[in-house]
Amino acid sequence: MSIQEKNSGSTPVEAKNREYFTTITYGCQMNESDSEHIAGQLQSMGYQFTADIHVADIIIINTCCVRESAEKKIYGKIGELKKLKTAKPDLVIAISGCMAQKDKEALFKKAPHVDLVIGTHNIYQFVENIKQIKASKKKVLAVGEEGERPSPAVPAVRKGQVSAWVPIMHGCNNFCTYCIVPYVRGRERSRPLEDIVTEVTELGKAGFKEITLLGQNVNSYGKDTPTNADFADLLQAIDQIDSIERIRFMTSHPRDMNEKVIEVIKNGAKICEHVHLPVQSGSDTILARMNRGYTADHYRRLVEQIREKIPDVSITTDIIVGFPGETEQLFEETLAFLKMIRFDAAYTFLYSPRSGTPAAEMTEQVPPEIKKRRLQQLMQVQNEISLTINKQLEGRRMEVLVEGTSKNDVHKMTGRTRTNKIVIWDKTQEKIGQLVEVMVTGAQTWVLKGQIAN
Ligand code: SAH
Ligand code: SF4
């Protein structure tokens, strides 16, 4: 998952007697989803969304702290808001998400122009906190520890019209030694199956065609609930919902992904043939130090099983380079592993020490220039593989869900195959949200070019 900055939507052009908010979101899909829930709360208070930061009366920065680079970028962005606050003292600046949960009141010290610091466990307290700030003109710190995530009092306001995120669980119990997520998102809490089914059914009725089930480790869904329903049962239940066309899910954990889930993906009519299965490293020594709970060989056999059962499946992964103790030889093991597995795509990251995690304390930290060189090497190997795999799709007709106009060219449309490959083609009569057949005419590393085939 990549760190992104997103601020989208249209700026209303009505008379300016209403108040506006904007959300700027960094980090993963879970954070994107949280921002939609924040937007829902602010709209219920009468605020309207604007994409223009200069028009906004409330600015929410929903933050990520998974790597230091993300944090630096976000602190830079928060710093930029100072002049807006000086020019408009009534402006409310709120910092939410993982960095807020981690840094708490220290954030006020680093950025005195911030009004609200609100943690990941307090996500549904926006209304009361904004009211309090407006009434008292004082800063508010709302960072609780752990606890249930209550059901949202107001529905999320979704950004897209075609695809929707649906969190099925919050938190993570895995404590991979490099990762900050369990510290800032708390322990695993699964949502009741019926609530998820109801939400997806409603989304279908509202016109959404595709839903993505979200969790840090979807394969451990249900372990903390009194019913026996597990992730496979949930997928199966959602596959029965008539009103939606496609089901995606992320992230799968190689230790917990099992045959039952693979069977359900195989048999589910709507469940897409794509598994995002982060391996992190191809070296057993490093995997053990990472506390991932599987070996490279376990992973290889899992992939074999998936490919055997699900024809044309695409498998993507995440890889960290430069984890403490990664020697040149252990890095070579990861390169060899990539060449053996042949992923459709890999998201590659430089290891970033996160204070408070075990790996940050490990000796044998890898120097930055070595990490960077390894990242380049890894990307080069993977890009070649991705391109070769995509080239094999040339001449094939693929089902594509139309997502919208291409960002770079209004005469082109963009969408995704069931295997999650981005396709771009010349616009004809197709409508957003429609399923179309596209003939692949040209392959690149990250996108397919095509033309409408029906
Ligand atoms: N729960 C998901 C997502 C975790 S964060 C999962 O297990 O895959 C997304 C990715 O960020 C991880 O897969 C990992 O590759 C990367 N990541 C996490 N912590 C990191 C760190 N300290 N340095 C570099 N990359 C990291
Ligand atoms: Fe982090 Fe590991 Fe949990 Fe993923 S599974 S969120 S990498 S601790």
Ligand code: F3S
């Ligand atoms: Fe970042 Fe938090 Fe997601 S640290 S990757 S926004 S769970």
